[in-house]
Amino acid sequence: MRLFIFAVLSALALSGPAFAHGTNKGAIEIIHPHINEPFAGAKTAAGYMSIANEGAQADRLIGVETDAAKATSLHMTEHGSDGVARMKPVAALDIPGGETVVLEPGGLHVMLMGLTATLKEGDMVPAVLIFEHTGRIEIEFSVDPADGVDHSKMHHTTPSN
Ligand SMILES: [Cu+2]
Numbered sequence: 779m780r781l782f783i784f785a786v787l788s789a790l791a792l793s794g795p796a797f798a799h800g801t802n803k804g805a806i807e808i809i810h811p812h813i814n815e816p817f818a819g820a821k822t823a824a825g826y827m828s829i830a831n832e833g834a835q836a837d838r839l840i841g842v843e844t845d846a847a848k849a850t851s852l853h854m855t856e857h858g859s860d861g862v863a864r865m866k867p868v869a870a871l872d873i874p875g876g877e878t879v880v881l882e883p884g885g886l887h888v889m890l891m892g893l894t895a896t897l898k899e900g901d902m903v904p905a906v907l908i909f910e911h912t913g914r915i916e917i918e919f920s921v922d923p924a925d926g927v928d929h930s931k932m933h934h935t936t937p938s939n
Contacts, residue, residue, distance in 0.1 A: 799811075799918070799920065801915060801916065801917050803912055803913075803915045804833065804911075804912045805831055805832045805833025805835070805837070805875075805912070806829065806830070806831055806832075806833075806837060806873070806909060806912045806915060807829070807830040807832065808827055808828075808829055808907065808915060808917050809827060809828040809829075809830060809878075810827060810828065810920070811825060811826070811827035811905070811917045811918065811919045811920070812825070812826055812827065812919055812920045812921070812922045813825050813826070813890070813897060813903060813919045813920075813921050813922065814826075814883075814921075814922050814923065814924055814925040815897060815898060815899045815921050815922065815923060815924040816893065816897055816924075817924070818896070820893065821891070821892060821893055822847075822889060822890060822891050822892075822893065823847075823889075823890045823893060823897060824853075824883070824887040824888065824889055824890070825842075825881070825887060825888035825889075825890060825905070825919050826881045826882050826883065826887055826888075827881050827888075827917075827919075828878055828879070828880045828881070829871075829873050829878065829879045829880075829881070829907075830877075830878040831873045831874065831875055831876065831877055831878070831879075832876070833875055833876075834875040834876065835875050835911060836872060836873065836874050836875050837873045837875075837909050837910055837911045837912055838870045838871060838872050838873060838909065838910040838911075839852065839870065839871040839873060839907060839908070839909055840869075840870045840908050840909065840910050841907075841908035842888050842905060842906070842907055842908070843905060843906040843908065844890065844903060844904065844905035844906070844919075845894065845904070846890060846893060846894055846895055846897065846903045846904075846905070846919075847890035847891055847892055847893050847894060848891060848892030848894065849891045849892055850888055850889060850890055850891065851867050851888075851889045851891065852867065852868040852869075852870070852871055852886070852887075852888060852889070853865040853866065853867060853868065853886070853887050853888075853889045854866055854868050854885065854886055855884055855885055855886075855887070863884070865887075865889070868886070870910075871886065873909075883925065897921045898921060899921050899922065899923055899924070900920075900921060901920075901921040902918040902919070902920055902921070903918060903919040903920075903921060904916070904917075904918050905917050905918070905919055
């Protein structure tokens with residue numbers, strides 16, 4: 779019983795908007811898709827999640843749709859020899875069979891460009907992930923506490939920057 783209580787308390791400590799949630803379709807599981815609350819007035823935000831492929835067949839994430847932004851793109855953050863982190867677009871994201879691909883700060887992320895609404899901690903942001911084989915998977919990004927990073931001020935190698 780004590781162990782059970784400890785587990786519940788641990789879950790509570792992690793709960794609120796950051797509480798893990800996820801979606802399954804076919805062999806693909808989307809774990810805790812989230813956006814850290816952007817700065818007030820920010821035009822961009824980054825979405826993170828883990829994508830697990832429990833099947834044998836490889837799949838690819840080829841697009842993301844959401845009404846919360848005018849456009850989305852998959853980005854990879856790279857650290858140059860000058861120590862500056864830059865992001866470059868990735869056309870598609872391979873999800874090998876039996877593997878989990880993690881989108882996290884400092885690495886892969888979904889870039890939401892031209893936010894159409896103010897995203898506040900606790901909001902749920904509907905989106906659709908489009909996979910080559912599994913097709914469309916409806917998810918909701920939870921808006922988690924701000925992480926202190928103004929993503930819109932990061933360097934992008936996209937033409938608009
Ligand atoms: Cu980016």
